[in-house]
Amino acid sequence: MHIFTPCIHRPFxxxxxxxxxTPTNGSLLYFVDSTSLRYKYFIWASGKHKQSxxxxxxRPKLETLPIDQTVKKATxxxxxxxxxxxxxxxxxx
Numbered sequence: 001m002h003i004f005t006p007c008i009h010r011p012f013x014x015x016x017x018x019x020x021x022t023p024t025n026g027s028l029l030y031f032v033d034s035t036s037l038r039y040k041y042f043i044w045a046s047g048k049h050k051q052s053x054x055x056x057x058x059r060p061k062l063e064t065l066p067i068d069q070t071v072k073k074a075t076x077x078x079x080x081x082x083x084x085x086x087x088x089x090x091x092x093x
Contacts, residue, residue, distance in 0.1 A: 017044075053081060 015033040022028075029041045045053035056077045065073065
């Protein structure tokens with residue numbers, strides 16, 4: 001990777017996601033980037049409509065709900081985005 005970044009191509013943006021689950025804190029998601037900065041996330045989305053997905057998931061405060069209600073709300077959000085933004089969801093169970 002070092003050969004490409006100084007002369008030929010733009011620098012690569014690499015990073016690592018770590019997930020953790022503890023009985024006291026529940027699930028946590030961390031991201032460490034190439035500059036050793038660490039970020040803690042409650043919600044992460046990627047892909048074509050990531051910003052609208054993250055906005056919709058942050059509204060109902062999903063981290064305070066039980067897991068069964070969280071799954072129902074996340075499914076409802078995905079279906080709402082599918083109708084509004086014409087996202088193709090192929091395998092939703």
